[in-house]
């Protein structure tokens with residue numbers, strides 16, 4: 001198994017400016033453009049953790065809580081929460097900043113799952129994550145339940161095997 005790595009080693013910060021080509025008819029950032037930027041930022045984080053080529057396996061819990069305006073500065077921060085076998089979960093958070101107005105608001109959050117692959121595109125083992133901060137510990141613990149939920153919904157895990165998820169709902173095995 002690859003050597004464990006600290007969660008902080010996978011931290012990636014990416015910044016973009018919202019230009020006219022990125023917006024809808026309301027002059028707000030298009031959701032699809034933002035998801036594209038988030039995918040790149042999160043993929044770099046997963047690459048840093050695994051030192052491998054990675055592919056996006058799934059995206060979940062994407063929220064769009066605030067519109068992002070033309071001319072805003074978008075900052076994305078991604079970090080691997082947990083490594084499983086060949087897959088890793090990445091937490092990504094997004095903020096929009098209006099520099100002339102001096103405001104910065106939290107706008108989006110999502111969990112991406114990436115799979116590390118070898119040169120032939122076959123899944124390959126990734127290092128375990130070592131959480132350090134309280135937030136990293138919380139995300140590490142809850143990553144197992146999120147993995148079970150997404151695999152159950154994708155038809156890749158039997159609900160009966162999702163022990164930690166069932167426990168959350170008070171369902172005994």
Ligand SMILES: CC(=O)SCCNC(=O)CCNC(=O)[C@H](O)C(C)(C)COP(=O)(O)OP(=O)(O)OC[C@H]1O[C@@H](n2cnc3c(N)ncnc32)[C@H](O)[C@@H]1OP(=O)(O)O
Nearest residue numbers: 039043054055056057058084085086087113115123150154
């Ligand atoms: C950065 C980019 O944008 S890449 C472009 C977009 N992404 C792609 O093209 C990926 C296309 N998909 C694939 O290549 C394959 O489906 C893969 C590599 C993701 C998975 O391949 P599979 O043959 O299903 O491999 P396998 O069954 O061994 O699963 C490998 C891992 O993927 C995980 N996985 C597979 N499907 C999903 C899913 N829907 N959600 C979350 N994890 C998944 C599995 O849980 C497993 O994780 P683990 O090794 O940590 O236990």
